[in-house]
Amino acid sequence: MEFGGAKHEISIRIDNNLFKTTFPGVQDNDIVTSPIHEDEIAGFRYTFLNLPIEYLHHDDHINPRAIGSNLKKLIEEFHKGLPQLHVSLGLVDTRNGRSTKLKIFDGQHKAAAQILLGVRRLPVRVFIDPDTDRLLTANTHAGTTLRQVAFDKSVQRSLGSSLLADRMDRYRHDCGRDEDDESFSERDLVNHFKSESREMKRYVIDRVRDSVTTHPDNKLRDYIDYGGRGTERPISYSTVEKTFYSFFIHGDLLTTAFNYRQEEGTNPRQLEIDQIVQLMNVIAEKIYIGQFEHSRGTRRIEHNIQKGKDVPEPHLRAFRMAREEILYNWLRYVKQIIQNYFVTTGKPIDERKMFQYPIPDACWENIDNFLDALKRLSLWMNRDLSITVFGGKQNNDYWQEIFESGRAPNGVQVMASGINLMDMIKAPT
Template sequence: MASPGNIGYMNSLYLNRLSPEARQSLIDRLHSMQSGNCFICERPIDLKLHANSFDIDHVEPLKLGGKDGEENFALAHSTCNRSKQATDLRVARVLARFEMIRERCAQDDRGPNLADILRAYGGAKYELMFGIVGHNIRLTLDAMGDPEIQSLPLYTDPLSKLQYFFSVLPIEYLHHDDRINPRNLGGSLAPLVEEFHLGRPQLHAALAWIDRSQGPGLVKVFDGQHKVSAQLLLGVRSLPVRVFIDPDPELLLTTNTRAGTTLRQVAFDRSVQRRLGRSLFTDRLERYRLEKGLPDDDESMSERDLVNFFRGESREVKRYAVDAVRAAITHNSLNKLTPYIEFGGRSTEKPLSYSTVEKTFFSFFIYTDVLDTPLNYRADEGLNPRQLEIDQVVRLMNFVAEIILVDQFDTELGTARLENKVQKNEDIPEPHLRAFRMCKEEVLYSWLIYIRQIVQGHFTYSGQPFDQNRSFQYKFPEQLWRQLHSYLVHLRDFPLWVNRDLSSTVFGGKQSSEFWRIIFESGKTPEGQQVLSGSINLMTMIEDADSV
């Protein structure tokens, strides 16, 4: 048997010159030095079981100045080594750790943020004990076993007038502020980790804040979480921070929102903007109560009152009010569609992007003007318009999830090149193919818009006065829900969703929603190809409900 450990793909004069015995003994030495674990993923390498599936590789690549000698070799699983995200194995290991954190977060269907990294590395444990004396801040890191009192100069920022100090704080004292910075870390940490690893100076200092009124307080990092995370992953245990004292948190919230929108310094997901908008709406509401001397739970004001009160920013407040509705729908624990929505841009795992949800469900079913009724209007009767809107859009989304997606769409199979796979006769299960096709943005747009027509039809015939722009703010009777359910079941059962012959034509590439409107109205594509037995009939489709 050839000696174990793959080196064939790698250029090493040193290894090629070793006798089989010398190579085996090198492998044994490395294996014991690495405590038997893969250098990258840190899980065990079994020299027998993995005999043909581990690599010997340079830790620091030759082309980056690494030496071709024993001190620069390591063992790694071949799968880890060949899918590594950096050529330097030390960076690859750090990124593999980040990947593990990401996978743990994915089980909760979310992306990792600084709080997760801090937790994984033993940070975010303590409050900072501090006090202000004259132009100095005095603090102690007693919880770390260092009772010494540090005295640091206090500065005042000439523009914002905020007081702040600089310090290098142990990570045990740093916390992530996920309200002011609700973004995830995203997938782009690798280049930053690599730069830090190579010792290239960055804007290392993060921005944080602390609230003096509470005495000891949490140092909350609100800006710079990518750089802090990269340094944590590389094993840094103390980090430079600029800490603002007693800033108005609402000011920081606005600042961060503008960084992601107006200034476009960072790419904000739409969904993150919506969540920030919801927080800002809550803040405006609290400020309104404070300035009017109203109790904390007073809801007698309307959205319109708030817009009028904050005159200088009425456009923004109006948007915050609607953002609050959007965020309440997508971040609703009862929403079964949420797991199928990719919140961070495009994805090849999930069938819907957040942007698709905005262009379809939200643009069809959410009322985007402010309401003149009190926030708690008819809440006692369960008829509060905004609450009905949220609950009923969630219920509709649950129908869509249950009828089309749950146990049918397979995130392992995902969406990547799916029609290509169909054309190559790969084994794509019908429910998966159907879910994928029905959720394509232009297709979803075209069949979801008829829900509006069904709802309008119902209210029109009921004789109830009705504003079609806010239809989801009226309580739907169960009969209407049964009709919507039937519509979706009938629609799902159309044979075209699983017709593999349509893969390169109707489902090849992106069509317009106009293309699909013509199909639903005539049964044919604009080019005349018959794909449905005829025009769809909404009256028939809402009948004959199987049980809800």
């Protein structure tokens, strides 16, 4: 770690309801003794410690949040001499031996801000051998339904995915199944956990979203702003949810087993994930990679155009095509192109779960051709439109009208005519 954290495990001895440890990794061999308390409602045991940062590890299971953009404000607050009001939360698991990692799952931002100011020890409330599933649930609720902290949507999806994995383990245990058994369905899980059926359905979809978002082969990831307030990347995560995930993830529970057709490579959910990633990759390769400049970003692009400043055409095009109301429309046309392919080839499908069917190469060629034709449209590089159609945020219907007729609802002529999807999917001659 750059600032000296996460170097050592902590050795623990519990004796007569006392938590005892020492920190030889920082040349502190004095025995630290702290009383152990018990949460009267949850039944969790915990203690309070002032810990060297060398003994603090990040818990990316309970809290996968990265350090966000509000760190600067915290640094300024602590620099003014203002105290930390809430201590960080951590946990240790002593069930597998006396030496273990002490993991921090809440308060990372406050900890990081103080470390940057030179603090070498931090106060932590340490849970001892807790039920991590209940901690994960509590932490997720704090960042979602209770809104005690502001979790980004992408973080909420990651937490939901983790909760689904925990529920799957509990289901296997409750039903006496092997630990790697996947011969049960999403519907089976929800039926088993009836008291949280609404949450379970969200966890199922969160798993799909998170699998796409974190997929190691996803080339569009580098162009998605996960915090929602950055200016380096063109596509907000919120836009991804409203377009890619809304259009292409089947939102109902499946009755087929999690391992259904897994060996053949045609498992419905895995196909859905892989093909959404494939679509994202095609878009990234054609519009963003080598064209959108992260160093230039998205800040005041149209303003700079209006001031006559130089903005490279590939960057301008990528920026404009990523605007939510624009992306919403042209990605919807991609969906229509896929639907049309299945119809014209006589393949009966359930259009609600279109990406759970293998999309043939010929259909991918149609998508390629459409995207090539779309990016060639002159409006993306038309600087005169910066004041009018690109001057402010419009709604989805506004851009549907432009793509349909070539003219904006306010009468501005944007293109000579509307687009023709059948012409755009043809290979260029």
